Amino acid sequence: MTRINANVSRRGLLLGAGAMAAAGLLAACGDDTEPTTASSPAKPKPTGPWSFTDDRGKTISLPAYPQRLVCQTGPAAALWDYGIASVGLFGPQTRPDGGRELETGSLDLAKLTAIGGAEWGDFNLEQYAALTPDLLVTTVFDDQLWYVPEESLDKIGKIAPIAALQVESKNLPDVLARFLDLAVSLGVDRESELVKKAKGDFDKASEDLRGVLAAKPGLKVLAVSATKDEIYFAKPKDVTDLDYFGTLGMGLVQPGGPDDYWEVASWEKADRYPADLIIYDARGYEALPLAEARKVPTFQKLPAVQADQVAAWKHLVPPSYQQVTVALKEMAETISRSRTDIVA
Structure with a gap:
């Protein structure tokens, strides 16, 4: 799907994938798109029931903390920085020239299963189901779940619940705070030195x-x-x-x-x-x-x-x-x- 002129409208060119259109930023002259290196995170393993209300106002409740996350690229990279590793991801990962896309951040792509790429609608439902996910995480734009194909939404939603965070029409610090909220809900300590320093x-x-x-x-x-x-x-x-x-x-x-x-x-x-x-x-x-x-x-x-x-x-x-x-x-x-x- 070419989102520059297609049905997501011209705004899609800017917002792209959930990282964010939101966290869009500028950098020095040149075309260095290699991600910042970070230590491989250790996934928290909290116990007990889990609940989170996403930016659509939907409350997701599970009997146990989700351990197997499949995420759109930007959210996967954001959670990785807080120590939460996904088992799979979808959305842009590599550039046509073979380099990494910006939104991959510090992800170790070799350790994740890609069930989709940069093409709109590229989401392999069979691979997704095989990963036995507990939760899917993406962003939401104009009520559209980013890189989640609408024609397969019902089937995808039956495999695991979907949490979506908004990245448009919000102040950038508020966007960052909401992704931290999600990380905290998944077991990250808000008062940890990692979070305080970040x-x-x-x-x-x-x-x-x-x-x-x-x-x-x-x-x-x-x-x-x-x-x-x-x-x-x-x-x-x-x-x-x-x-x-x-x-x-x-x-x-x-x-x-x-x-x-x-x-x-x-x-x-x-x-x-x-x-x-x-x-x-x-x-x-x-x-x-x-x-x-x-x-x-x-x-x-x-x-x-x-x-x-x-x-x-x-x-x-x-x-x-x-x-x-x-x-x-x-x-x-x-x-x-x-x-x-x-x-x-």
């Missing part, structure tokens, strides 16, 4: 980025994605990570148009919004690669491109404090190197 590092990285942005008054930042035929200008107020950057003081260009999430234009209109810094969709399975975009004549002529002020928009890192902190630090480095005088 949250503290995120708070510090946020404030550091705020300080770097304050030192660059007037910097105009434009977030874009593209296909071979069109350029997509992201609307910060509709996008969780961009909205958060705005609260930290980032001067984001605000596109127009009637649609949510994106203003879409032909490549001939690439110069519609002047910017000092362009941040470009870094996903390998959705957007036109930046290297290909650089070959488009109208893109080549943009002042930010000519000034070599184009950075990867790594907006699908997993929604854990650990992964987002790394991306915040990379963003601060990008901003610190950026000039503010590229456009008037």
Whole structure:
């Protein structure tokens, strides 16, 4: 399913998989998509009945804590950072060039069974059932369970209950807090040093980025994605990570148009919004690669491109404090190197 133009609408290009559209973040110039290395987690083994209310308002109750999780890639990576390993996953994992997708985070993919990939609807029901899961975890977008094929939803739901967390129309810290809530419900100690450090590092990285942005008054930042035929200008107020950057003081260009999430234009209109810094969709399975975009004549002529002020928009890192902190630090480095005088 090509979600740039298909029935999930143009917003699907940005939100992608559950990591998150939500925890979308920026990184330094270049195309380094290798995940942050972390220690292999040890899965908690609590006992007793388990209950959790997801972001759809659905309460899931089980007689015992779920031990066998199958997760969409982003949630799998977020839970991994808190010490919870899934037995299987579905959703984007590798890029067309063979590299890892951003949302895989620190997952050890060799230890997990993939029952689906980046193609929309790629979900092997027989493999899923064979894993004997206790719980499926994904994200929810416009009431749609991400990467869970609607035509198989009834069958999937009969195998194991589904927990879904929202990653749009929410403040980024709230998204991260909800994934921590899920991890805590599964047995993670909220007062552990791991969690305290992760949250503290995120708070510090946020404030550091705020300080770097304050030192660059007037910097105009434009977030874009593209296909071979069109350029997509992201609307910060509709996008969780961009909205958060705005609260930290980032001067984001605000596109127009009637649609949510994106203003879409032909490549001939690439110069519609002047910017000092362009941040470009870094996903390998959705957007036109930046290297290909650089070959488009109208893109080549943009002042930010000519000034070599184009950075990867790594907006699908997993929604854990650990992964987002790394991306915040990379963003601060990008901003610190950026000039503010590229456009008037």
